[in-house]
Amino acid sequence: MASPEDLTKLFLTLRDKFTKKQYDHYWQTNPFAGLIPKSMFDNKEGLNPTVINLRHTLPTSYPTDLSALALSSGTGSSCEVTATEVNSGQDTRNYGLKVDAWESPVVCLTDLEFSYQAKEVIRNVEEGLTQYAIRRMADWYRIHNISMVDNKWIQDGAGSIKQFENSNENYDSILVARASVLPSQSGASSTEVILDSSASSSDDAYNGREVHIINETTGAIIESKSITDYVGSSKTATVNTAFTTTPASGNKFRVMTTDLPTNELDWGSLKYGYDELERRGANSFAVGKALGEDIYPLCVGPEIMRKLFASDTDLRETVKYWDPVQNFTSRGINHSVNGFVPNKDSFPIRLDAAGQFIYPSINIAATEGTKNAPNPAYKPTTSSGGSAVYEVATILPREIYECHCRVIDTTRYHKAGFDAINYTAEIDWINNRTFKGSNDQGNKGYFRADWQLAAKPIRPEMGVSLLYKIS
Numbered sequence: 001m002a003s004p005e006d007l008t009k010l011f012l013t014l015r016d017k018f019t020k021k022q023y024d025h026y027w028q029t030n031p032f033a034g035l036i037p038k039s040m041f042d043n044k045e046g047l048n049p050t051v052i053n054l055r056h057t058l059p060t061s062y063p064t065d066l067s068a069l070a071l072s073s074g075t076g077s078s079c080e081v082t083a084t085e086v087n088s089g090q091d092t093r094n095y096g097l098k099v100d101a102w103e104s105p106v107v108c109l110t111d112l113e114f115s116y117q118a119k120e121v122i123r124n125v126e127e128g129l130t131q132y133a134i135r136r137m138a139d140w141y142r143i144h145n146i147s148m149v150d151n152k153w154i155q156d157g158a159g160s161i162k163q164f165e166n167s168n169e170n171y172d173s174i175l176v177a178r179a180s181v182l183p184s185q186s187g188a189s190s191t192e193v194i195l196d197s198s199a200s201s202s203d204d205a206y207n208g209r210e211v212h213i214i215n216e217t218t219g220a221i222i223e224s225k226s227i228t229d230y231v232g233s234s235k236t237a238t239v240n241t242a243f244t245t246t247p248a249s250g251n252k253f254r255v256m257t258t259d260l261p262t263n264e265l266d267w268g269s270l271k272y273g274y275d276e277l278e279r280r281g282a283n284s285f286a287v288g289k290a291l292g293e294d295i296y297p298l299c300v301g302p303e304i305m306r307k308l309f310a311s312d313t314d315l316r317e318t319v320k321y322w323d324p325v326q327n328f329t330s331r332g333i334n335h336s337v338n339g340f341v342p343n344k345d346s347f348p349i350r351l352d353a354a355g356q357f358i359y360p361s362i363n364i365a366a367t368e369g370t371k372n373a374p375n376p377a378y379k380p381t382t383s384s385g386g387s388a389v390y391e392v393a394t395i396l397p398r399e400i401y402e403c404h405c406r407v408i409d410t411t412r413y414h415k416a417g418f419d420a421i422n423y424t425a426e427i428d429w430i431n432n433r434t435f436k437g438s439n440d441q442g443n444k445g446y447f448r449a450d451w452q453l454a455a456k457p458i459r460p461e462m463g464v465s466l467l468y469k470i471s
Contacts, residue, residue, distance in 0.1 A: 032141035148401035149463030159268025285397035290317035301348035
């Protein structure tokens, strides 16, 4: 029988065969990794550094009241011109490291010696953890594409968008008015929900809108009602029929506001958005040029990407990038339409009718252990029986935010080791022996992946997170 040392060497040799392929897969499939600058987190800035985003004033009127320069003998008004003071301002935001780790089940190398599928088992365990890390990293970008941009846009009609400004990592402040008094509490009948102080003070503001009881842990909609009348002075919403579910401690109420997306993303809205970005100065942070036009990445789901870009083949322009960023070169993106390059995100963030995130995959039982499967709820409601109603797209000029990775070598801080290759999670095989313990032979071990990342806002006022309806 082979020794534990020989088994470990075989195990690591097989593992190393897959590493480069998986990192290549990461760069090719992550639609955001090449767009966001990366550097090491500076420990000297402290655990929660503060970022100052500088802003300044611009003219607010046309120069129709300028004084004419008068001829004089040298004592005239040309020496007495009053200068307009250009004021500066600043917004401050804190950021900090976020940590995460994953590990595989314990693998017994001796057991694998008797399996003709040893290579497949080894590959599946390590590759599964790597794929988990790749998805987790891409999701890190997806969430920060919402929280690291101040501009939240909602498609509220054909060729029309509403604009909001906040740094939330969701759309709750836009889509949802929370209930402070529930039907099970005193002060409201079984057909009433009293909203909190942030709700509209206008009568009938939420008439026709949905009220949902949500399981706060799972996000599942437990019961839904329609608002038939709303009194702004008392924040009281009356629903069409009495609630049959008594809200529990793990439930919350969501009342959908009047700012819901009503249309799919279209070129009318995007062209308006393009012009808005140009006027804000985003042209200084475009990723390239096409026929003298600034180009921005539109990170969008595959269905809406085909709708927008597939029918405009005669309008495509070859892009000259300022930098041949790995994100575009490895993904084969070399053309633009209407000032945007189509940066496809295969797993865009989707939300249900209550504004809750829907994750694209679930885990189910396999013959042994568990495996992943597509989440049926991630499908659009109207077309295939899912629960997804809204989807998120992102417009990302350069330098919106940065990815800061904390890297610690084995000589620092009590030999705590952390080495993130390519700023992705580093995966290690761990089979430490113990004195008269359960692993004295060194024939058992597991994989572990760790990362510590911080998202540092740079120019959050230039990015856009855009919510639209799926149809």
